[in-house]
Amino acid sequence: MAALLLLFVTGLSGCGKREVVLEFAMFNGSNWDVAIQDSYPPIDEAIRKFEQQHPGVRVHYDSGIPKSDYSEWLSRKMLEGETPDVMMILDSDFSRFTELGMLEDLEELAAKDPTFDESVYYETALAAGRMQGGQYALPMETVPYLMFVNKTLLNQENIPIPQEGYTFADLYDICRKVTKDLDGDGIPDQFGIYKYTWVEAAYANGAELFSEDGESCDFTSRELLGAIRFVKSLEELNQNQKVTQEDFDNGRVAFMPLSFAEYRTYQTYPYKIKKYDSFQWDCIAMPKGPLGDNVSIVDSLNVGISARSSHKELAWEFLKLLTSDPEIQTAVYQYDPAASVLPAVTESPEASAVMSESFQGTAPMMDGVFISQVIRSGKVKPKFAAYQEAVQLADGEILRIYDEDTDLENAMRLIQRRVQSFIQR
Amino acid sequence: MKKTIAEKQNNLALLLLYGVCFVTAVSAAGFIWITTDRILSQYEAREFLGTIDRIPGDSFHVLLWVSACMVFLGMSFLLRLRLKGRGERLIFWSLLFDFIVGFCAVAVLDFNYNGILLWVFANILVYVRKNRLWPIITGVGILSYTFTGFELISIRMRVFDIADYIHVYGSSTQMYLFGVWNFLEILTLVSFIGCCLVIIVNKEEELEKTNELYAQLAVANENLKQANEELSDIMEENAKMVQVRERNRIAREIHDTMGHTLTGIAAGIDACIALSDSSPELVKQQLRVLSEVSRKGIADVRHSVNELRPDALERLNLETAIRQMVDNMQQVSGTEISFSCSVPVLKFDEDEEAVIYRVIQESITNALRHGHASKIWIAIDRKEWDGKLHLSISDNGCGCGEIKEGFGIRHIRERIRMLNGKVSFASDGGFRVEAEIPIRWGEEYD
Structure with missing residues (x-):
């Protein structure tokens, strides 16, 4: 017994003398499913800075884990x-x-830390780490969804690029105008929009699909019905023709929602995939529904602290450095084609310089203030485990409505029941 | 201390319960560890995390901790077995230790198995002597067992569920595993109930035994009281007896000394009267002897009064004393007295010597007083065949037709009986006293 105790005590004191190793877990590559050269330099930079500030602490991470694994x-x-x-x-x-319960609620650590100011982040980005009334992660990168516009096509049709605050009606109008049969085979081969779903429309029309805790859903709201009707009307313009990625790549589609990361990747040297060099293009905000606003979906890459960590204070310091240090955030911005979670960085001249460095001329230089505005007015997806599956379930049902042309309100009541019973399960 | 059957039964029941708890707790932790390993080896970690409520930290640590807790519980049980009946304070602390360690083990297993608490309470029940504490302990036991039950805990807390780990396996294996798990849980309960029954039955028996002993003690007390009363009665009677005996002894002493001396003097005076005419010289001589005898008689009386013990014997050894007495009597009474002794050294215990001396003295007195004998034969010898001392005094006096036991003869009989001897009297032309005395021969006497 005594020997065991002695061993334990020696073990403890031995631990005390050794350097503290903080384990960091990250994946290689971009979170936004775009190719990037290297994701380690900004992290290495952060670790170097952190170890300088905290002597005796080492940060270790395993490299080479792909996002898929x-x-x-x-x-x-x-x-x-x-x-x-x-x-x-x-x-x-x-x-x-x-x-x-694997993630630490950061509220307490934040409250204890006078140097922490949550207002330096985009509120939307912070919201992505919030769940069940706690802040379980801080954002490291954020990506809003934008509307990609084929400027060449619109110019050909003599249609001006939609202005800020454009609506469903404006979008429909343009789509109706551009949908054409160019080769005269009686089938349209130029289309208005691709990949725009009821989900994007629902956000833009102010529909709240789920309660914050994921306990209940609302699939019968006026906002959602309006959004579905709007998307259905857009589909109907295509006269049963399936619009493909190929159509878009060939410059025969006017609009497509695109993530900011994809936008930066495709317009930035050296990763520019010269897909879209046959036409000029631009990005604008999402359209605004009659009951909503120009709202985009905003995704964020979250970084959290283990609830079982024995170095929570240090972990918090490192997390803070990764997410709120302007220098590190600028480095992140350079290497990963996402927006910084700090408005100060996203809107900074340095960020603009990063963008303009690779400016190729096919797209206008992205305005940091515009991105900031999109992020600020954006919305995050609800945070509950069954969200993805619930939306997929509803999507399948709603696609059937498009095809079968059934009564929308009745069908939505049915979907409401099915989704509700699914999320309660 | 020797173990009673009840203790042995209690310990056996506890040991069984401990075995069941140990196997269940350690195999539950081991199962989680093995299953975690299986999940990892099949790359199903994320899928598994999607189906559960909570994961234990490190499943191997869980196994280590649970095993350690169970070993500690076992050690504390052994300690109590060794202490059995002693060190109540230590037993109390060891039971408290058990409760804490048991609770730790239950918590480490995330309340999937709280049978360990049953083990702790079975132990407490064994050692609690005060019956009024039973309801409290039972209450605390039931409450802590209920509130650490998995179903209740999992409502309020995030806990990992062993069922989630069982669901990892194929459906036929699942059935088997659930079967084993339920069996072990039920076995724990059954062992606990069995253990309680054994403990309670033994306590009852202990109580009955105690009551029985109390009853026996009461009876013994009553008997003792009675015996005490009887004893004090006997003591009183004894005191009276001693008094009576002492009176008898005094009477005997007076009779022995005074009677003997006076008899001798009377015989001497008779002789003087007879001689006074013929030989004044002899009379003078005789009177001198008488004077001496009477002085000796006075001395005897004094001595009897003081010590109630024969003087001659005190000063002289038995043989000399007898010879002196014989000479004196010959001179005083003119009777021819022969004394023969075949025992080389006449040296016995004081009471024996006194009895022999008195018996001879009494017999001579009787021979002179009642038999008017002219010859007296005294013989002391030891017979090889029975090892007793044979004393015989006979005379050629007139004897008597019918032996009437007077004071003298009765005293001879009493004295001989005091030494467990036998005495017989015969009168066939003269009087004969025959006595056998079982002398306590010492080695030095032979």
Whole structure:
């Protein structure tokens, strides 16, 4: 007994003398499914800075884990009882890990820290790490969805690019005008819009599909019905023709929603995929529904702290450095084609310089203030584990409505019941 | 201390319960560890996390902690077995230790198995002597068992569920695993109930035994009281007896000394009267002897009064004393007295010597007083065949037709009986006293 105790005490004191190793978990590559050269330099920079500020502390991470394996890799770590102190969390894992109690609620750490100011972040980006009334992660990168516009096509049709605050009606009008049969085979081969779904329309029309806790849903609201009707009307313009990515790449589609990350990737050297060099293009905000606003969906890459970490204070310091240090955020901005979570960085001349460095002339230089505005007015997807599946379930049903032309309100009541029973399960 | 059957039964029941708890707790933790390993090896970690409520930190640590807790509980049980009956304070602390360690083990297993608490309470029940504490302990036991039950805890807290780990396996294995798990849980309950029954039955028996002993003690007390009363009666009687005996002894002493001396003097005076005409010289001589005898008689009386013990014997050894007495009597009474002794050294215990001396003295007195004998034969010898001392005094006096036990003969009989001897009297032309005395021969006497 005494010997065991002695061993334990020596073990403890031995631990005390050794340097503290902070485990950081990250994946290689971009969170936004675009190709990037290297995701480690900004992290290495952050680690160098952190270790300088905290002598005796070392930050360690495993490199080379692709995003596709990351979720399994992190889950294994958790099951093995080796949850990293600080970790990037995929959107698909965030709510599950929070429910499992694996993530530390940061409110307490934030409250204790006088140097922490949450107003430096975009509120929308912070919201992505909020769940069940707690802040379980801080955003490291954020990406809004924008409307990609084929300027060449609109010019050909003598249609001006929609102005700020354009509406569903404006969009419909343009789409109706551009949908044409160019080769005279009786089938339209130029289209208005591609990849615009009822989900984007619902956000733009101010529909709230789920309650914040994910306990209830509302699929019978006026806003949603309006959004679905609007998308259906857009579909109907295509006269049953399926619009494809190829049509868009060939410059025969006027509009397509696109993430900011894709936008930056495709317009930035050296990763420019010269897909879109046959036409000139631009990005604008999403259209505004009659009951809503020009609202985009905003996604964020979350970084959290393990609830089982034994170095929570240090983990918090590192997390803060990664997410709120302007220098690090600028480095992140350089290497990953997302927007910074700090308005100060996104709107800074340095960020503009990064963009203009690779400006190729096919697209206008992205205005940081415009991006900031889109992010600020954007909305995050609800945070609960069944969200993705619930939306997929509803999507399948709504696609059937488009095809079968049934009574919308009745069909939506049915969907309401099905989705409600699904999320309660 | 020797273990009673009840203790052995209690310990056996506890040991069984401990075995069941140990196997269940350790195999639950081991199962979680093995299953985690399986999940990892099949790359199903994320899928598994999608189906559960909580994961234990490190499943191997869970196994280690649970095993350690169970070993600690076992050690504390052994300690109590060794202490059995002693060190109540230590037993109390060890039971408290058990409660804390048991609770830790239950918490480490995320309340999937709280049978360990049953083990702790079975132990407490064994050691609680005060019956009024039973309801409290039972209450605390039931409450803590209920509120650490998985179903209740999982409502209020995030806990991992062993069922989630069982669901990892194929459906046929699942059935088997659920079967084993339920069996172990039920076995724990059954063992606990069995254990309680054994403890309660043994306590009852202990109580009955105690009551029985109390009853026996009461009876013994009553008997003792009675015996005490009887004893004090006997003591009183004894005191009276001693008094009576002492009176008898005094009477005997007076009779022995005074009677003997006076008899001798009377015989001497008779002789003087007979001689006074013929030989004044002899009379003078005789009177001198008488004077001496009477002085000796006075001394005897004094001595009897003081010590109630024969003087001659005190000063002289038995043989000399007898010879002196014989000479004196010959001179005083003119009777021829022969004394023969075949025992080389006449040296016995004081009471024996006194009895022999008195018996001879009494017999001579009787022979002179009642038999008017002219010859007296005294013989002391030891017979090889029975090892007793044979004393015989006979005379050639007139004897008597019918032996009437007077004071003298009765005293001879009493004295001989005091030494567990036998005495017989015969009168066939003269009088004969025959006595057998079982002398306590010492080695030095042979």
